Amino acid sequence: MLVLGIETSCDDTAVAVVENSKHIRASVVSSQDQIHAAYGGIVPELACRSHIEQIRPVLETALAQAQVTLDDIDVIGVTQGPGLVGALLVGISFAKALAYGTDKPLVPVHHLEGHISSIYLEHDDVPYPFVALVVSGGHSDLYVCPERGHYQLLGRTRDDAAGECFDKVAKMLHLGYPGGPIIDKLAQTGNPAHVHFPRAMMAKETFDFSFSGVKTAVRTHLLQLTTPDGEPIFADDTFWPIPEAPWWEPQRNDILASFQQAVADVLVAKTLRAVQQSRAQAIAVVGGVACNSALRHAMQHATGTEGLPVYFPSPRFCTDNAAMIACAAAYRYQTQAWADTSHSFLDLDAHPNLMLTGSEIS
Ligand code: KG4
C-alpha cells in the first residue's frame, strides 16, 4: 500500500510517500526557518502564505523522488490538528482537492499520533505498554500507549513546551531560530554543572511539566553576570549588546549547557516515574526536542542499567515530517472503516486544539 502523507500544521511544508508503513520512498520537508528567524518565533500568517506557495512544489518533488505518480497512490493522509489553524487548512484543503480529483480515500491524522508513529518507521518490535514522551515546539506531553493506536495522557506542560523554552532562551541571547539545535551545538563545549537551574515540579506527584521558570531563571542569572572588572555585563533584559570579549562565549556556553541539562533532567525523571507507574516495557521519545543530545544521553544513561529499551527516531523523523503522518494514516486506514467513495472527507475541518485519546479522529 502506497500512502501519500501531507503535513502543514506548523512551519514545515512536508509531503512523503511511504510504502507499507515502512519503506520511505520520499520524505520532503520545506522548512520556513529563514522566514521566521527574523522574528525569533513563528509568525502564523507568514507560515500560511509560505505553505500555500510550497505545497505544490513539495508534492511534485516527493512524487518525483518516489518515482510514482498520483495514480499509484492508494491512500492520502493529512494532519488534521493540533496546530496553527491557517497552516492546517492549507494542507487539508490541498489534500481534499487531491483526494477528490483522484478519487482516493483521505485519512485525517492527529499530529501527535504522527510523532509517536515515527518510531514505527524504523522499528517493528516496540513492546507494549510503552511510555511516549512527546517533546516539540508546541507540546511536552507524557502518554502511556497500552497498544498500537491507544494513548492515555499522564501529563503535559502547564506553560511553555520544552522546544518553545529552548527557542525563547535562544531568542533572549540573540542566537537565532529555531533555538533548540543552536543551543544543543553551543552547549557541547559548556559545563552542564556550571549553574544549577531549577527543575520545576520534580517533587510533586504529577506528570505535568513547567518550563517557564527555568527560562526566567536564565534571564535572572544573565542579569547578575559581571565582567572580569566587576561591571554588569548586561544593562537590561534586552541582553544587548552581546559582549565581544573572549571570556563571553565559554561563559555563555556553560549557561546554555546548564539550562539544557535542567530541561533534560526533568524530562528524564518524569518519564522514568511514568514507566514505574505504568509498568511500561519501553520508552519512545519523539518530537523535535528528541534530537537533543543531552536528553538522548541522559535518557540512555538513566535506563541503561535496567536494560529498558528507549526508542528515538532518527533526527529527520523527530522534527516535523510527512513520513510519520503517512505511517499513522496507513494504520488508521487499515484499522478503521473508511467510506472511500462517499467523499465524506469533504467535510473534514482543521482542529487547532485536537486532543489525542487514540480513537477520536473521524
Ligand atoms: O516537532 P517539531 O519540528 O515541531 C513541532 O511540532 O513543534 O519541533 C520543533 C522544536 C523547536 O522548538 C526546536 O527548537 C526543537 O524542536 N528542537 C530542538 C532540537 N532540535 C529541534 N530542541 C533541542 N535540541 C535540539 N537538538
Ligand code: ZN
Ligand atoms: Zn510536531
